[in-house]
Amino acid sequence: MSIETDIKQTTPFKSPYQRLMVNLMYTSNWVADAQTQVLKPFGLTLQQFNVLRILRGQYPNPVKVSDITERMLDKMSNASRLVDKLVAKQLVVRTECPSDRRAVDVVITEQGLALLKRLDRRQNEWDESQQCKLTKEEATYLSQMLDRMRS
Structure with missing residues (x-):
């Protein structure tokens, strides 16, 4: 359409x-x-999911909230507030950074990793549903064009 x-x-x-x-x-x-x-x-928002994926990518290393902010897909997101909500859900832990007391380190928990593993299966199902619409080559080309548009 x-x-x-x-x-x-x-x-x-x-x-x-x-x-x-x-x-x-x-x-x-x-x-x-x-x-x-x-x-x-x-019980996750897109922004919370984005934070979890960022943390999983760095696991087991901690990530500063400021670094999460830089890597967020939605630049208007409040990473501190998102981390607070994920802490409340026990999906991440937050600790004071030993080298900079003003900074906060965040690490994904085992519970957070397990949730992402379940979501990966759902994501794969969605990806497969899209494969009938675009070939791998078309998806690669479209992604390259979008990259070029932003450059």
């Missing part, structure tokens, strides 16, 4: 670039909604 059909637009876009921008925003929201539905039964 075209973006024009999805958003019920009857007049043409002013340019292919304007169509691209609207299509990117619409598709981004579509993917976020799909991911939200996967995470909902686990």
Whole structure:
């Protein structure tokens, strides 16, 4: 289905670039909604999931909250607040950084790792559902074009 059909637009876009921008925003929201539905039964938000994945990537090493902020997909996220919520869920632990008392180190817990393992299976199912829509080559090409657009 075209973006024009999805958003019920009857007049043409002013340019292919304007169509691209609207299509990117619409598709981004579509993917976020799909991911939200996967995470909902686990009581996680997209931003919390992002923090857990960042921490898993560095495990067993601790990560400073400021480093989490830099690596977040959503740059408007409040990493400190997200970490607080994940601590309350016992998915991460927070400790004072020994080398800088103003900094806070965060490490994913075994419970957090186990949750991500369960979510990985769900993510793989979603990935497989998308494989019938794009080939690996098309997915690689699209990703490269998006990288180029941001450069």
